[in-house]
Amino acid sequence: MQLKINDTIIYFEEDLNEINDFKNQFNLNKYYLIVDSNVYNLYKDVLDKYFINNETIIIPSGEEYKNINTVFMIVDKLLNLDINRGDTIIGIGGGVTCDICGFVASILYRGIKHLLIPTTLLAMVDATMGGKCGVDHLNRKNIIGSFYEPKGIYITPYFLKTLPKEQYNSGLGEVIKYSFLDDRFDLYNECNLINIIKDSILIKKKYVEADFKDKGLRMCLNLGHTFGHAIELKEKILHGQAVLEGIYMIFNLEKDLGIDISNEQALFNKLLQKYNLEIKGYDYKLYIEDIYKDKKNISGELNLVFVKNFRPYLYKIRKDELYDKIIGK
Ligand SMILES: NC(=O)c1ccc[n+]([C@@H]2O[C@H](COP(=O)([O-])OP(=O)(O)OC[C@H]3O[C@@H](n4cnc5c(N)ncnc54)[C@H](O)[C@@H]3O)[C@@H](O)[C@H]2O)c1
Known part of the structure; x- marks a missing residue:
């Protein structure tokens, strides 16, 4: 099955058998793989089979490597390999690899073609579609980045068989988020994984197409x-685990502000139970100073995302106003 969202063609397949058809969509000249080290170790033979004579740049795995040094390392290697502006890079890995790969593609020669092949559930449902890419810096998430869409995304649960359980659960965190962004998404009863991934992307599509630049x-x-x-x-x-904690915290904040969020909280708890997920349940009041350091803080105001009747909306508030409203709760 295929979808086209903005400029991106997305394939949903059971396995990698359609990868040549996918590549053929893009008139690839020369291409370079950018692969997460864990994925490379697990799938080296598979990559050699489906990407014959490829040049591969292996990047270290982990959020701590989602930084500008890794970007420069990749750019240096690509230039030493004589990449030119007609060439393509293909990111294969989780959200970290895909975010880095998209950012490199957006800055090299002021923009080259890139394709993404997500290998974690989180990257499949969220981190590849939509054109946001970038790296962390000075302990701030995604603070250096750009909007730059991949030409194609190939999604297959084939890779998920090796994904550690906690990483799979992290992906579920983002999927659960989608349950509160579209009242027609029935994650509680839907069990087919490809449908869950596709529906998550279709929900995201609505928001991305309406407001690409966020x-x-x-x-x-x-x-x-x-x-x-x-x-x-x-x-x-x-x-994704942090997103679950964040949903729990924002729902508690809404409740303290007198907003009836009981139906959403009930579904949240049911979904946690269904998927055997646990949260720590942090106290949102202890993190207010931190959230106002976020890049979404514009002139002292934050757009908090609230939900009412399974529809999200933005609630703009200054830090002092927020403290005033919740004092004593
Ligand atoms: N651009 C966006 O719109 C967007 C959206 C959501 C999240 N993100 C970003 O995505 C990142 C998180 O992505 P993630 O959760 O995929 O993390 P990740 O890329 O760090 O991958 C998680 C771990 O799983 C390993 N791994 C990947 N695929 C595997 C496989 N098939 N089998 C075994 N191990 C595998 C990786 O090596 C890594 O250790 C964050 O940096 C977040 O900011 C971006």
């Missing part, structure tokens, strides 16, 4: 991310 509506995709990003960096937990 000026308004698209910010609703950040549900759970404002507190989530603070928790992710401070407590060193996985991104």
